[in-house]
Amino acid sequence: MPFYVYILKSLKDGTYYKGSTENYLKRLEYHNHGLSVYTSTKIPWQLIYVEEHADKRSMLIRERKLKKG
Numbered sequence: 925m926p927f928y929v930y931i932l933k934s935l936k937d938g939t940y941y942k943g944s945t946e947n948y949l950k951r952l953e954y955h956n957h958g959l960s961v962y963t964s965t966k967i968p969w970q971l972i973y974v975e976e977h978a979d980k981r982s983m984l985i986r987e988r989k990l991k992k993g
Contacts, residue, residue: 927983929990931973934966941969944987948974 928948932941932955941963945951952971958964977983 927977927980929975929977929983929986930971931990932963932969933972934963935968935970936966939966941966942987942990944983 925946927944927946929942929944930948930951932943932952933939934941941955943951948971952969954960955963955969956967958967963969975986977986
């Protein structure tokens with residue numbers, strides 16, 4: 925099963941959100957339906973980047989690197 929790191933951009937204010945998941949399309953839907961406290965005030969979100977990883981460990985390492993800048 926693949927794992928993904930993704931970046932979203934808020935179409936409301938241009939904010940970026942970086943995360944990880946096993947299903948980035950469902951996760952985008954989750955964010956756009958206001959089900960995440962952090963992202964709910966910045967709806968709608970656009971998926972701008974997806975990176976596939978073969979294992980969860982590499983996905984989490986990459987997510988940490990992206991979030992640190």
